[in-house]
Amino acid sequence: MKTALIVGTIVVAVVTTVISTAAVSQVVQQGQAEEARAAGLGNCNAALGPSSTGPAGSGAADAARLSDEQRGIVAMIITIGKQRELGSRAWQIAIQAGMTESGLRSLNFGDRDSLGIFQMRPSMGWGTPEQVTNPTYAINKFYDVLLNVPNWDSQRPGESAQDVERSAFPDRYHRWESMAAHLIGELAHIENFTGCGTGFGNLLPAPTVAAGSAIQFALGQQGKPYVWGAPTNQQNSYDCSSLMVQSYRSGGISLPRTSREQYWSGALLPVEQAQPGDLLFWAYDESNPRTIHHVAMYLGDGKIVEAQQSGVPVHIRPVAWTEGELMNQAVRPGV
Helix, strand or coil, rough: HHHHHHCCCCEEEEEEEEECCCHHCCCCCHHHHHHHHHHHHHCCCCCCCCCCCCCCCHHHHHHHHHCHHHHHHHHHHHHHHCCCCCCHHHHHHHHHHHHHHHCCCCCCCCCCCEEEEEECCCHHCCCCHHHHCCCCHHHHHHHHHHCCCCCCCHHCHHHHHHHHHCCCCHHHHHHHHHHHHHHHHHHCCCCCCCCCCCCCCCCCCCCCCHHHHHHHHHHHHCCCCCCCCCCCCCCCCCHHHHHHHHHHHHHCCCCCCCCHHCCCCCEEEEEEHHHCCCCCCCCCCCCHHHHHHEEEEEEEEHCCCCCCCCCCCCEEEECCCCCCCCCCEEEECCC
């Protein structure tokens, strides 16, 4: 089987599933950079945030381990997505699904009768064996089903991938979020794909007036004891999230009670770009917000204020972006 896809003057040739290095060196020519930027702009959603939650640098490291064949499949996903005028969040969802299901390879085997990049099952109406092992057909079919998923573009990419694939292990698609985002930035020349601001103008506002009030309140609680489940209607003690609730309440912003809920309470931005008042989060699995177990407030200059744990009062301490379990996104409450 041979499929030819043309983007500008670039021809990506696929013979079975082996795709040459030259074909994937550029998916979009430099003269198409503005088009790529426009396609990626939809990924900066103040309610959803940038499309990457992995540890800093993990996306590039995972992408570096891909073979030419795997990168060629990514190139096809991006190219077909562009031809169908789909935004780059759709591309990311397809990349994450393909990496999870097949390692971005068009397999002729799988669980039961599952085949191809997305392990589509002919017996479940996805197409004939010949069709689902044809990368062009499989990618288009994936997009067809994705577009019928309600709110596919307003939830985390891994959740939308699960809605298409309906796996018995729904959380596994989050594993490749950072890698997919990195590949879109690299192969499609979308500047700062995960940045949600820098490179597309100031899409995130400057730190808010409320942040100043929140910082002032939090600093005033230093030395008070940590108590798990501390009430949010008194200032005698705190746990990590109740300190954030009361701090931002002083600035007129209501936050939900738990750290996991607070992760969704504002605009997300790369943790390295955090500003004073932004919230930082720690999780057992940095790629899965459902595993968040701690929150603190960034003060600037590499320092945070937090209610950390039993026996440790509210305090200021240094923070490093490479710190274990630190999520790759900060949150700007109320934005």
